[in-house]
Amino acid sequence: MRVSRTGPHIYEIAREGAMRVPGRVYADESLFAQAGHEEALQQVANVATLPGIVGASIAMPDIHWGYGFPIGGVAAMDERDGVVSPGGVGFDINCGVRLVRTGLGVEEVRPRLEALMQELMRRVPQGSGPHGALELGERDLGRLAEQGAPFLAGRGFATDDDLAHIEEGGAMPGADMAAVSAKAVARGRSQVGSLGSGNHFLEVQVVDEVLDEPAARAFGIAAGQVTVMIHSGSRGFGHQVCTDHLAGMASAAAQAGIDLPDRQLACAPLGSAAAREYLAAMACACNFAFANRQMMLHEVRGAFEHVFRQSWERLGVQLVYDVAHNIAKREVHEVGGARRAVWVHRKGATRAYGPGRPEVPADYRAVGQPVIIPGSMGTESWLLAGTDVAMRETWGSTCHGAGRALSRHAAKKVKSGADVRRELEHGGIVVRAGSVASLAEEAPYAYKDVAGVVDVVHDAGLSRKVARLKPLGVLKG
Amino acid sequence: MMTAGYELVDHTADIGVHAWGHTREEVFELAAEGMFSLICDPMTIGTTQTVDVEVDASQPDLLLAAWLNELLFRFEATRVIFETFEVTELSDTRLKARVGGEPLDPSRHAVCGGVKAATLHDLSLRPSPGGWDGFVLLDV
Numbered sequence: 001m002r003v004s005r006t007g008p009h010i011y012e013i014a015r016e017g018a019m020r021v022p023g024r025v026y027a028d029e030s031l032f033a034q035a036g037h038e039e040a041l042q043q044v045a046n047v048a049t050l051p052g053i054v055g056a057s058i059a060m061p062d063i064h065w066g067y068g069f070p071i072g073g074v075a076a077m078d079e080r081d082g083v084v085s086p087g088g089v090g091f092d093i094n095c096g097v098r099l100v101r102t103g104l105g106v107e108e109v110r111p112r113l114e115a116l117m118q119e120l121m122r123r124v125p126q127g128s129g130p131h132g133a134l135e136l137g138e139r140d141l142g143r144l145a146e147q148g149a150p151f152l153a154g155r156g157f158a159t160d161d162d163l164a165h166i167e168e169g170g171a172m173p174g175a176d177m178a179a180v181s182a183k184a185v186a187r188g189r190s191q192v193g194s195l196g197s198g199n200h201f202l203e204v205q206v207v208d209e210v211l212d213e214p215a216a217r218a219f220g221i222a223a224g225q226v227t228v229m230i231h232s233g234s235r236g237f238g239h240q241v242c243t244d245h246l247a248g249m250a251s252a253a254a255q256a257g258i259d260l261p262d263r264q265l266a267c268a269p270l271g272s273a274a275a276r277e278y279l280a281a282m283a284c285a286c287n288f289a290f291a292n293r294q295m296m297l298h299e300v301r302g303a304f305e306h307v308f309r310q311s312w313e314r315l316g317v318q319l320v321y322d323v324a325h326n327i328a329k330r331e332v333h334e335v336g337g338a339r340r341a342v343w344v345h346r347k348g349a350t351r352a353y354g355p356g357r358p359e360v361p362a363d364y365r366a367v368g369q370p371v372i373i374p375g376s377m378g379t380e381s382w383l384l385a386g387t388d389v390a391m392r393e394t395w396g397s398t399c400h401g402a403g404r405a406l407s408r409h410a411a412k413k414v415k416s417g418a419d420v421r422r423e424l425e426h427g428g429i430v431v432r433a434g435s436v437a438s439l440a441e442e443a444p445y446a447y448k449d450v451a452g453v454v455d456v457v458h459d460a461g462l463s464r465k466v467a468r469l470k471p472l473g474v475l476k477g
Numbered sequence: 478m479m480t481a482g483y484e485l486v487d488h489t490a491d492i493g494v495h496a497w498g499h500t501r502e503e504v505f506e507l508a509a510e511g512m513f514s515l516i517c518d519p520m521t522i523g524t525t526q527t528v529d530v531e532v533d534a535s536q537p538d539l540l541l542a543a544w545l546n547e548l549l550f551r552f553e554a555t556r557v558i559f560e561t562f563e564v565t566e567l568s569d570t571r572l573k574a575r576v577g578g579e580p581l582d583p584s585r586h587a588v589c590g591g592v593k594a595a596t597l598h599d600l601s602l603r604p605s606p607g608g609w610d611g612f613v614l615l616d617v
Contacts, residue, residue: 065489067598067614091594091616127588186554197591198617236553239593239616243546246597251535263597407487408617437589477591 001041009061009460013041018259019048024056026394026460031061031452034405035070043070046261050075051269052082054335054342058394060349061456062403062448066090068264071348071404074397077270079330079341083258084275085267086249086282088345089328091242093282094289095200095233096167096324097372099383100297101219102304103316104226106206109472116204116307117430117473123299124202126195126477127434132235132292133193133299141189142177145237148287149294157298164361166322167351170290172329175283181244184281188237188288193295197434197477199442200232201377202296204473208380211465215367215385219320221467228317229381229469230296231374233326238285245278270343279328286327293322320383321361321370325350325400333395344395352386352398352463360386371463373454376402376447377439377476378424378431381469382454389461398463399454402447411446412437430473439476480607483511491596492617499608501537502564505544505572508611509562512545512595515617516552518587522560524577532572538602541611544572545595556581592617 002014011032013023023044025032035041040063047069048057054076063072068087077083102109109116125132134157136144144151149170152158163170195202207225210216221227234241249266252274260266268274297319301312308315328345335342353360353369360369368385375381379402390396406414415423417439421431424439433439458465481503486493492515496507513519532547534540552558559578566573581588593616602611 067491067596067616071490091596127583127591183550183554187550198593236550240550243550243594247534247539247543250539250597263600266597404490407489408492409485409487435589441590 001045009456013045019045021048021053021056023048025059025063026456026462027061027063028452028456031448031456034448035063040065040070044073046265047073047075049261050077050083050085050265050267051258052078054078060399061453062348062399062401064403066347068262069345069347072399073347074345074349074394076333076342076344076395079270079343082270082343083267084270084279084328084343085265085345086242086246086278087264087266088347089282090326090347091239092233092326093238093241093285094324095326096289096293096322097374098230098293098297098322099320099370099372100228100300101221101316101318101320102226105224106226106472109204109226112307113204113430113473116303117432117475119303119306120202120300120475121432123303124195124296124475126475127197131190131194133295136189136192138185138189141185144192144291145180145284145288146175146177147171149290152291152294158294162294162297162319165319166290167324170294170322172283172286174280175287176280177284179277179280180241180284184237184240184244187240188235191235191237192292193299194235194292195232195296195477196235197438200477202475203229203471205229205381205469205471207467208470209468211467212385215464215466218364218367219370219383219466220318221320221383227469228300229372229374230293232293232296234285234289235292237288241281241285245281248274249278282328286324290322321372323350323372331395342395344397346397348400349397350400351396352384352390353396354386354388354391371398373399373450374401375450376444377442377474378427378429378471379444379450382450382465383467383469384454384463385466387461387463390463394462398457402450402453404446405448406446408441411443412440414445415443416440424474429471433476442476481507483507485511485515488614491614493612493614495612497605497608497610501602501609502567504602504609504611505541505564505567506562508541508545508613509548512592512615513559515590515592515615516588517558518589519560521585521587522558523579524561525579526557527575527577530574530576534570537569538600540570540572541602542595542597542600542613545613548576549592549594558586590617
């Protein structure tokens with residue numbers, strides 16, 4: 001593999017063998033060296049072999065070894081001769097983050113933080129496969145998956161203002177339950193409004209520092225304000241959709257004569273029946289995830305009302321934004337001066353549209369789309385804004401988080417879950433977890449330094465720092 | 478190395494299950510044991526009910542992934558956590574098995590994590606000097 005540094009924050013992997021385009025990794029020296037220790041760079045090169053890939057196989061500074069695509073991978077496939085790959089989306093379809101602001105300051109929340117975390121734990125189920133806040137019959141689950149978050153507005157669990165501040169309005173076009181198996185329905189029907197396990201979390205945070213006043217003002221964010229971050233995805237519904245369609249994709253790729261370097265890159269030509277069915281089912285899973293996070297926002301509002309004895313409207317518990325970081329979407333971008341329709345795969349990467357784009361909510365359009373970067377547990381998270389540079393260089397995309405540095409097993413060898421909890425609490429953070437053992441796997445030192453990742457995307461111009469958020473309370477799956 | 482067993486293999490973001498045995502059946506059974514050990518401490522699970530499972534796939538190694546995915550589906554859809562796995566019929570493309578477990582009860586069962594799916598990345602099932610050897614990377 002021939003790698004050259006082509007800019008202060010860009011490494012290029014030269015085209016060779018079956019690669020149709022070069023690879024391009026956004027990183028500084030230290031993050032690039034970390035990526036080089038594992039198979040992640042080979043995975044960037046593997047993605048570059050997929051038919052119809054345009055420009056480059058891109059990776060963000062939080063890149064790490066995944067299956068199929070690397071985590072942190074971005075690739076755009078030409079609509080006419082490209083492919084869609086479930087491996088470019090992942091099993092947790094539309095895993096994403098939403099940021100919620102409140103009208104409360106840290107000094108008002110801290111005295112009631114224990115009670116608030118307890119109430120959040122009671123209302124937002126966490127862990128492997130528990131029942132969510134909303135139990136649905138099969139037909140209603142189908143409606144929710146076809147309509148997305150707007151389905152919940154009809155039930156009083158979402159407002160028009162909420163919907164205006166979700167990527168895609170919380171409703172992916174093309175969702176069709178005819179492409180979704182009965183198994184996915186069986187897994188998903190009791191999971192709407194649940195956090196799940198692994199790296200998913202719900203945090204009560206405080207705005208620690210504002211770095212871009214005009215953007216922060218547009219997003220309704222100020223220093224000292226309390227926010228809530230929700231990180232979750234499409235639960236068993238989405239996992240089953242990916243599992244179901246991956247099997248068919250392997251034979252679709254073989255039929256189309258596509259030689260795959262990794263079977264998890266199984267794909268189908270856009271426009272083929274296999275691709276159409278996957279995309280219809282993927283859209284359902286995306287909608288499930290948007291609705292899942294919306295339902296958790298409803299429960300967060302209930303928890304604040306319960307603890308602070310006022311309506312959530314008076315407490316100002318409002319959605320800032322909700323972004324996906326595991327998704328494939330048809331988008332129109334400028335390529336060589338012409339507008340071109342491509343399917344952008346973001347696998348552990350976030351859309352980061354710049355100012356002026358119609359897809360950005362009207363109240364944020366002057367400053368760019370909010371980008372929410374969850375940090376590792378107990379450290380810090382970031383609110384960024386999308387830029388024109390991202391539109392030109394990365395299909396309007398940026399990083400999605402810190403990225404793992406240690407495997408779960410290696411992290412558990414450093415400290416026990418109980419020790420990690422003690423340390424977090426020593427730092428003044430209230431911790432609630434479905435499984436204390438899982439705390440060790442998600443300990444802060446298991447991840448790369450999120451500040452380093454954010455520095456790279458800021459310095460490379462892919463997004464702008466707006467505010468840093470520090471945790472007050474953590475609810476883990 | 479013991480003649481039959483499983484081990485969990487480190488991977489940055491995910492976890493691999495490596496299983497080996499005298500027969501392919503054993504590899505399938507041990508891979509399932511390995512996967513469920515990630516969800517719940519097997520020492521805390523008993524068997525109060527058994528279920529018959531049937532899985533099809535186009536190739537033997539894809540059958541291994543499909544088997545694990547079928548068990549994950551059953552666990553999430555029925556909330557029954559499994560501890561015994563007996564493959565009763567196995568060809569290159571079809572598996573029949575009887576699995577045993579009991580309804581998940583968080584007050585008794587030490588749930589330690591979740592598994593999203595068995596992936597196809599580095600998936601393998603092949604003959605080894607002592608019998609058969611399989612590897613599946615799990616998205617956790």
